[in-house]
Amino acid sequence: MSEVLKFFMEYREAIFIIILSIFLGIEVISHVPSVLHTPLMSGANAIHGVVIIGAIIVMGHAGNVLSMILGFIAVILGTLNVVGGFVVTDRMLEMFSKKKKQK
Amino acid sequence: MGTMETFTRTIEFSEYISVLEISYILASILFILGLKKLSHPDTARSGNLWAAAGMGLAILFTILFHKTRMENGSYEGIHNIGWIVAALVIGSAVGWMAAKKVKMTAMPQMVSLFNGMGGACAALISLMEFPKMQNMLATAGATNMLTGEAIAILLGLMIGGVSFAGSMIAFGKLDERIGDIKTPLLRYINLVFLFLLLAMIFYIMTMAPGKDNNLMIYLFTLLALLYGITFVMPIGGADMPVVISLLNSFTGVAASMGGFLYGNQAMLTGGILVGSSGTILTILMCKAMNRSLLNVIIGVFGGGGAASGSSGEQTVKEISLSDASVLLSYSQRVLIVPGYGLAVAQAQHLCHELENLLGSKGVEVKYGIHPVAGRMPGHMNVLLAEADVAYEKLMEMEDANNEMGNTDVVIVIGANDVVNPAAENDPSSPISGMPVIQVWNAKNTIVMKRSMAKGYAAIENNLFFMPKTRMLFGDAKATMQKLVSEIKNL
Incomplete structure (x- = not known):
């Protein structure tokens, strides 16, 4: 468990960017004709x-x-x-x- | 793990790096705005240019300002700049030429090909970074490779490899160089490959870093390439655009793995944006065909026992050119339903000529565009736009169907599956449930077709045998030419 938490702390910025970008990607193109x-x-x-x-x-x-x-x-x-x-x-x-x- | 910590932390103090990071933020903003603008007809073209500008900025600043922290603690900029510029020039020249020369009809193949290049690039990066990472971990005295970098490298290699091999197969299929292989066996082989690949990722990560692991990585690469081939091989027919879109989002994810590896925000945001928007686009395409993504991937679609009940006993009625021209000239409303056959025959310009000619005789001509007509969603709109057909003449499927009862003549040109009534009334048909253009509700239907061959999805079409349907056989371009001159002479 502590390994997982450590992993998260180490890469938290990248994980934040990844998650926000996923939502952004979906939002940006969802109304395309x-x-x-x-x-x-x-x-x-x-x-x-x-x-x-x-x-x-x-x-x-x-x-x-x-x-x-x-x-x-x-x-x-x-x-x-x-x-x-x-x-x-x-x-x-x-x-x-x-x-x-x-x- | 200490090396990674310093990898992302200490570099903040270099001025060069700050400039580089600012350029990456700008590039990311340009990518996002570019995608946003690309989703509106009025701003699409500038959106593409904005994204391209972001890319140029990121590339230039990377060459000028990128610094990597070396093992001895010093920073090193980009070397081999001459070679890099040479590669950039070669790639640009070839890419530019290919993109300028490709016919609009061959567009899907081209996108698939470029996508494969990106996938291969991502896989190559991982292949080269793996030994480096091993050395780093070995000198740090690590006994395994359970790190985020290793995950990023291995996933980048796997996804990039699958995307490359799959795109090449998709390219070959669309270019009609490769046929489909449809055997239920492939489904199981695919599952085995996927399981093996994931197991290998885990296995490689638990190994102690050392030189002899390289063989394992080559085996892993080979397996990823094989999986890419067997993944796309059984998928055929109308599902091809879905696969290209899916592979497109795969490459996006592979690129973002590189971003994760280098702590590079431009690669990370760019890759994930494409990964997620590509996935949504894929799902939108599946919805247009009323099918689930899983269904497409497992590959129930296409060929085989599709010819349900309707054996070759039925007869079709032909129409002569002169009858067709009279019928068209004295109609009030004509609807043209184009399909890929029109594009193959390069008849879109003649189509526009026919439209103008009939228009001058007071006939109202419109186009009914199925969302997946052609080989990519929106492909037909691009082709007709190329032939100067006005935007407002193009009707989407629902509108076309609503007006079908008031339409005197429908001309189906090189379309087959998108006008197949089996989608609505034959539950056993592979395309059952797919929305289609209900051309049989019009007063007359003329089907222009090269022969009685089945459509791209290899399914029998009962439309051809319906009482209101008349067939006009021949090459779409030649037939259109004759039809146009026939109407002129009336």
């Missing part, structure tokens, strides 16, 4: 590309050749996720906004 489901999924897809920061950190401290190679690949993959995700989302949404201007 179905038209926007695909762009929203795609946009969220780009946001989890934030994992690239982890890749940069690992790559930034890579000491040997193997970890250099893996880190290099990780950064490329993360960038693909971020850039590809945002650009694809923008392309989808561009079509909606084009419509609006013509009216």
Whole structure:
């Protein structure tokens, strides 16, 4: 039991952030119209590309050749996720906004 | 555990770190506002840009200001910056090109592919951090690895691996490179894999830190990848968007594990936000199909003994192009119900042309959009928007159904499962209970279809045999072209 409590105290800030973010995530998108489901999924897809920061950190401290190679690949993959995700989302949404201007 | 304590505590005093943390707070705010704006049609595009700005900020500041506390107590910034920038440039160029070139119809595959990249990235990070963590714990004289870091690394590896392998399979399926494997056996295999993975997490954590554990981690990775494959393999047909959305939220969770590991707030909030909103989105999609998430994952849907009762004995009635054009031109209200077939044939522009043509003859033309038409919810709206169809011409399913009785002609283009009456009147049908567009209530129905082949969910459709239904066979694009010129010549 004390191990569990110790674990909680040690990571309480992260646990707070996790719990609040869960509710925030649910709240933020709960009123989305179905038209926007695909762009929203795609946009969220780009946001989890934030994992690239982890890749940069690992790559930034890579000491040997193997970890250099893996880190290099990780950064490329993360960038693909971020850039590809945002650009694809923008392309989808561009079509909606084009419509609006013509009216 | 002392190392972790210092890991998160002492760094507060560095100025560089404070700047970095401020940038992460800004990035998190931009992510939240971006998601919020993405859920409203008017602000969606700027929302996406805000989130992208947050991401750029977080990446730039990480490269410039990130410091890691080393074992000897000193702080070290990011090395290998040249290589990092090179990787960023390569990734950006390839990602940009791929995203710009992909056809709107192939969008779901593309999202799945990018999602898989994120998952692989998360898994790679864990793979590289595991040996480091082991060394740290070994020098600290620990006899086991029961720490939060170990949980984060192992869960990140597992979820990232599943997400990567699963997304690749989903990509292959949507791109029609991979078929479905539907055997009840896979259900049990999946359960065994899941149990094994969780057991391995526990087992690895109880092991003493040492070099020989690396084999175990590779085995664990392999198992996670295998599970990703067998997880998605039996799921098919109309359930694909649900799976992509689910894998999307998985990657979010995997990313947040990295945030937990590094005490990195941007990764933590970004990852969890996507994890939770992705889960809600997945549930919303399931609701649109009137199914439970569990049902989708276990995979009762699709193929097999779906052809209940209605064997090939029945006959369909065809309609000629000229009859169709006359019927359409002298109608008052026409409803177009598009499906994925329209998108595959790239006929959305012709659809818009037909709409304008009929509109000039005083026919009121609208579109009835099923929430899961296409291969992702909202996919059809994106495709029609691409073809300049006005937003207000698009009717949601309920409105379309309410007006169905006053509709003279419904044109079903490349849609099948979303207009299948079996969903309402055949309890044994796999799509039973799924809300559908009740096109059979209209005065006439023209179904444009390539052949009598079954729809994406591989279920027989009785609509084709109904008395008010006429079939117009052929490639959607070619048929539309002929129909448009036929109406012009009237």
